[in-house]
Amino acid sequence: MSPHLRRTLRRTLVVVGHGMVAHRFVQAAVERGLTETHDVVVIGEEARAAYDRVALTSFFEVGADALSLLPSGVYDDPRVRLLLGHAVEGFDLEARTVLVDTGEVIAYDELVLATGAAPFVPPVPGHDLPGCFVYRTVEDLEAIRDAAATARSGAVIGGGLLGLEAANALRGLGLETHVVEMAPRLMAVQVDEAGGATLARHVEGLGLHVHTGARTERVLGTDAVTGLALADAEPLEVDLVVFSAGIRPRDQLARAAGLEVAERGGVLVDAQCRSSDAHVWAIGECAAPAGRMYGLVAPGYAMAEVVVDALLGGAGTFEGADLSTKLKLLGVDVASFGDAFATTDGALELVFADAVAGVYKKLVVSDDGRRLLGGILVGDASAYGVLRPMVASGIDLPANPEELILPQGRGGAEIALPDEAQVCSCNDVSKADIVAAVSDGGGCDSASCVTRCTRAGATCGSCKPVVKKIVEDHFASIGRTVDRSLCEHFALTRQELFDVVAVHQYTSFDQIVAAHGTGRGCDVCKPVVASVLASTVGGHVLEGATAVLQDTNDAYLANIQRNGSYSVVPRIPGGEITPEKLIVIGEVARDFGLYTKITGGQRIDLFGARMEELPAIWRRLVDAGFESGHAYGKSLRTVKSCVGSTWCRYGVQDSVQLAIDLELRYRGLRSPHKLKGGVSGCARECAEARGKDFGVIATEKGWNLYVGGNGGANPAHARLLAGDLDTETLVRYLDRFLMYYVRTADRLQRTAPWVDSLEGGLDRVREVVVDDALGLGAELEAAMATHVAAYADEWKATLDDPEKLRRFVSFVNAPDLPDPHITFRSERDQAVPADSDGPVLLGAAIPVGRPR
Amino acid sequence: MTAVCRVEDVPVEGGVCALVDGTAVAIFRTHDGNLYAISNYDPVGMASVLSRGIVGTRGGAAYVASPLHKQGYDLRTGQCLDDPEVRVATYDVRVDDGVVWVGTS
Numbered sequence: 001m002s003p004h005l006r007r008t009l010r011r012t013l014v015v016v017g018h019g020m021v022a023h024r025f026v027q028a029a030v031e032r033g034l035t036e037t038h039d040v041v042v043i044g045e046e047a048r049a050a051y052d053r054v055a056l057t058s059f060f061e062v063g064a065d066a067l068s069l070l071p072s073g074v075y076d077d078p079r080v081r082l083l084l085g086h087a088v089e090g091f092d093l094e095a096r097t098v099l100v101d102t103g104e105v106i107a108y109d110e111l112v113l114a115t116g117a118a119p120f121v122p123p124v125p126g127h128d129l130p131g132c133f134v135y136r137t138v139e140d141l142e143a144i145r146d147a148a149a150t151a152r153s154g155a156v157i158g159g160g161l162l163g164l165e166a167a168n169a170l171r172g173l174g175l176e177t178h179v180v181e182m183a184p185r186l187m188a189v190q191v192d193e194a195g196g197a198t199l200a201r202h203v204e205g206l207g208l209h210v211h212t213g214a215r216t217e218r219v220l221g222t223d224a225v226t227g228l229a230l231a232d233a234e235p236l237e238v239d240l241v242v243f244s245a246g247i248r249p250r251d252q253l254a255r256a257a258g259l260e261v262a263e264r265g266g267v268l269v270d271a272q273c274r275s276s277d278a279h280v281w282a283i284g285e286c287a288a289p290a291g292r293m294y295g296l297v298a299p300g301y302a303m304a305e306v307v308v309d310a311l312l313g314g315a316g317t318f319e320g321a322d323l324s325t326k327l328k329l330l331g332v333d334v335a336s337f338g339d340a341f342a343t344t345d346g347a348l349e350l351v352f353a354d355a356v357a358g359v360y361k362k363l364v365v366s367d368d369g370r371r372l373l374g375g376i377l378v379g380d381a382s383a384y385g386v387l388r389p390m391v392a393s394g395i396d397l398p399a400n401p402e403e404l405i406l407p408q409g410r411g412g413a414e415i416a417l418p419d420e421a422q423v424c425s426c427n428d429v430s431k432a433d434i435v436a437a438v439s440d441g442g443g444c445d446s447a448s449c450v451t452r453c454t455r456a457g458a459t460c461g462s463c464k465p466v467v468k469k470i471v472e473d474h475f476a477s478i479g480r481t482v483d484r485s486l487c488e489h490f491a492l493t494r495q496e497l498f499d500v501v502a503v504h505q506y507t508s509f510d511q512i513v514a515a516h517g518t519g520r521g522c523d524v525c526k527p528v529v530a531s532v533l534a535s536t537v538g539g540h541v542l543e544g545a546t547a548v549l550q551d552t553n554d555a556y557l558a559n560i561q562r563n564g565s566y567s568v569v570p571r572i573p574g575g576e577i578t579p580e581k582l583i584v585i586g587e588v589a590r591d592f593g594l595y596t597k598i599t600g601g602q603r604i605d606l607f608g609a610r611m612e613e614l615p616a617i618w619r620r621l622v623d624a625g626f627e628s629g630h631a632y633g634k635s636l637r638t639v640k641s642c643v644g645s646t647w648c649r650y651g652v653q654d655s656v657q658l659a660i661d662l663e664l665r666y667r668g669l670r671s672p673h674k675l676k677g678g679v680s681g682c683a684r685e686c687a688e689a690r691g692k693d694f695g696v697i698a699t700e701k702g703w704n705l706y707v708g709g710n711g712g713a714n715p716a717h718a719r720l721l722a723g724d725l726d727t728e729t730l731v732r733y734l735d736r737f738l739m740y741y742v743r744t745a746d747r748l749q750r751t752a753p754w755v756d757s758l759e760g761g762l763d764r765v766r767e768v769v770v771d772d773a774l775g776l777g778a779e780l781e782a783a784m785a786t787h788v789a790a791y792a793d794e795w796k797a798t799l800d801d802p803e804k805l806r807r808f809v810s811f812v813n814a815p816d817l818p819d820p821h822i823t824f825r826s827e828r829d830q831a832v833p834a835d836s837d838g839p840v841l842l843g844a845a846i847p848v849g850r851p852r
Numbered sequence: 853m854t855a856v857c858r859v860e861d862v863p864v865e866g867g868v869c870a871l872v873d874g875t876a877v878a879i880f881r882t883h884d885g886n887l888y889a890i891s892n893y894d895p896v897g898m899a900s901v902l903s904r905g906i907v908g909t910r911g912g913a914a915y916v917a918s919p920l921h922k923q924g925y926d927l928r929t930g931q932c933l934d935d936p937e938v939r940v941a942t943y944d945v946r947v948d949d950g951v952v953w954v955g956t957s
């Protein structure tokens with residue numbers, strides 16, 4: 001075949017919309033090889049590439065970038081063209097063309113509609129006043145956030161799933177929040193009356209005002225929203241209204257082109273998602289397979305796969321979807337699955353309710369009591385992971401099905417899922433798929449790896465505990481224990497070692513290895529013991545026998561470089577430094593011939609010091625008022641700051657002062673890995689605080705505290721732990737957070753993976769740090785107070801102690817003779833290491849020193 | 853042999869570097885009081901640093917971990933425990949009346 005012919009044989013596939021479902025469609029098309037025969041053109045009206053709309057609310061915490069499903073903005077496959085920020089204005093079934101708002105006309109062979117849905121705004125008078133919003137896109141949320149900055153109260157119209165989510169967001173933005181629902185209960189689609197009442201009690205307990213059975217008559221106000229008029233009730237005074245009264249499929253283009261649509265909206269498609277025109281397909285929320293639209297992402301994903309399959313000549317079909325829901329709304333578990341309303345003939349209901357605890361659970365079982373048909377869980381949905389697959393797979397119920405919903409301790413049976421049970425309904429992953437992933441040849445060794453590889457738990461996350469359980473059970477069944485020993489000398493994790501040392505009040509490596517280890521330790525366990533002892537006992541890292549436990553850099557209080565020389569970093573708290581001190585650093589660098597570079601942590605690194613020169617260099621620095629910057633330690637490095645309200649015309653708080661205070665408070669704190677902090681004086685975030693282990697961002701009302709960020713090879717954005725804190729509370733939470741981390745993290749585990757490793761993740765950290773659920777708060781604060789009180793500059797203490805200074809010699813029998821292995825050359829007017837090509841004989845070579 | 857220092861100048865489970873006939877030699881003292889001498893030059897990291905490594909045991913054998921990239925070296929033989937191709941020189945060492953003597957030949 002000639003290249004020319006081959007080109008003309010390629011076909012063109014046009015996708016309208018680039019939302020969640022379109023993205024999944026393109027991914028599947030690339031993965032399954034559809035792009036071998038088709039050029040794909042995707043036209044999306046939103047300015048940004050597809051993002052995780054399901055997690056939209058977390059925009060307020062993590063920002064828009066973190067939600068992106070295609071962070072690079074392009075697909076790896078060059079045969080996919082993505083046109084963003086432009087809408088399709090129409091298409092012509094006869095000519096097989098689409099018209100883009102740029103004027104471009106694109107010919108298609110196959111057309112896939114994935115235009116999603118739009119929020120339904122009831123046509124009440126005033127619905128278009130400034131101050132009225134919907135809750136669907138990043139831009140909607142940005143607008144709500146901006147309006148909330150000057151508003152005091154808000155109302156959400158609609159008490160369904162989305163409405164409650166929006167209400168929680170308004171509450172999070174600091175607004176007095178009302179929920180107005182026309183139906184007699186909240187979440188009328190998913191839960192029954194008793195469940196709705198339980199939910200309403202929880203929601204009201206959080207300070208929201210719930211108005212059920214309330215019809216909105218009009219939005220009040222002339223130039224902007226001032227209130228809401230309700231039928232048969234007092235009007236509400238609000239400055240902001242969010243409509244969340246359902247969604248409507250975006251099927252206008254299809255209607256205009258003459259395609260058939262379903263009675264209640266949506267492009268009518270068959271089981272292969274093909275519309276009334278053979279070359280047009282519809283998937284996601286704009287589609288109505290068998291006349292019914294689905295307002296969830298999982299059915300949309302299934303439709304995307306079906307269409308890719310059909311275009312490849314496959315026979316896959318979409319057979320309806322599981323509309324089960326589990327979510328944590330305002331901290332309340334709510335789940336609804338299967339035949340939740342007992343509509344099956346002869347269905348029986350089993351109910352457990354505990355009004356005090358705010359728990360309501362209902363199971364719907366078949367008339368013979370043998371099969372689970374559905375259920376509703378409010379307040380405690382922990383059984384959902386087991387119950388939902390039981391409905392789907394139709395396995396027999398145990399003899400006392402009520403055991404399944406009784407609280408633990410009053411029964412609470414464990415049910416083994418059958419292999420074919422669908423564990424993740426978002427991505428259709430069965431128990432067998434998960435077991436296969438961790439079996440021989442599967443290549444996964446942990447639940448988080450399974451989630452990455454099979455996508456189980458990757459969308460809504462509600463099945464993650466079940467995934468973890470299946471993985472653990474599988475490992476237990478094949479007799480595999482996950483070995484978390486530190487090394488051959490200690491069959492303990494760092495946390496276990498920490499506990500052992502604290503309980504027995506050990507003060508030396510000898511005691512610890514004699515009682516709990518074997519051999520004489522290694523380069524893994526010794527630095528861990530040193531770090532633990534630094535937390536439990538304190539004292540100087542070069543004191544007595546602890547000196548030989550220290551890792552390379554701690555051992556000489558400096559950072560070793562490739563040629564065996566060291567770099568020196570004096571502390572510059574918050575990055576603020578006087579001209580006098582800057583001059584001292586410059587003079588020291590000049591006099592010792594050191595290479596200087598500004599670090600990312602807002603300080604100055606001096607390279608090329610010989611080990612025996614370190615005391616003399618530090619003598620000069622200490623005399624000028626500097627102290628160790630701990631750049632060598634697994635310990636607090638810096639707290640970076642922006643210039644803050646003192647100078648910046650945007651700043652709302654004094655970020656420099658806080659950064660200095662925090663850096664001085666936590667300096668010298670030894671931890672499982674290095675620790676970094678940042679403080680930004682306003683939301684512009686110039687200090688990049690969210691790239692740090694702890695980040696503080698000023699708000700009008702105080703400080704937001706973010707935790708678990710880092711740069712490096714696996715960058716992570718810190719996430720919001722608590723908002724609008726006064727300085728005292730901020731410091732208290734930070735004390736607790738850092739000490740909790742120091743005590744419980746694994747060796748070399750930074751805060752981000754540590755948070756993820758905790759059962760419950762960030763929520764768990766919040767429980768411990770903010771809610772003090774373990775009652776550990778006072779103890780953690782006291783431990784930090786001890787650290788703060790005992791802090792002393794390591795370098796000054798070293799200079800004052802001849803014993804500690806003894807190690808800083810080049811040769812034990814020629815203490816000041818410069819090591820000839822260390823040589824330098826010049827690059828860009830500074831000294832840099834010259835490469836070594838083997839051991840040097842003194843006398844055979846003349847040492848090449850730097851100018852001194 | 854060259855007298856380089858007193859025994860107590862070598863920290864227990866630590867090392868010092870000495871200049872012996874123009875060569876940089878790392879001298880270590882293990883927990884049981886034994887002394888070992890090997891070349892100070894780390895052939896993987898290409899720098900003269902081994903005396904600054906952490907001393908311990910691997911499978912019963914006394915070893916030092918390079919401070920640069922953590923390869924282990926058997927203190928008795930100089931054999932690199934992470935790469936069979938790599939070995940560093942070892943030297944005779946003995947203690948006489950509290951003084952450490954090292955020989956390079």
Ligand SMILES: Cc1cc2nc3c(=O)[nH]c(=O)nc-3n(C[C@H](O)[C@H](O)[C@H](O)COP(=O)(O)OP(=O)(O)OC[C@H]3O[C@@H](n4cnc5c(N)ncnc54)[C@H](O)[C@@H]3O)c2cc1C
Pocket residue numbers: 016017018019020021022043044045046053054055056057086087088089114115116117135136137162165250253283284285286294295296297298300327460
């Ligand atoms: C706050 C919130 C929470 C949610 N929570 C959940 C949940 O917990 N579980 C769940 O399953 N679902 C949830 N959903 C619903 C879920 O987000 C949707 O089911 C899913 O996004 C549907 O995907 P889609 O691709 O069909 O539509 P969309 O993601 O809306 O994408 C459609 C895209 O097409 C674009 N478009 C429309 N018309 C045109 C045109 N003419 N030209 C070009 N582009 C066009 C739109 O701008 C849009 O970007 C939630 C939705 C919201 C808003």
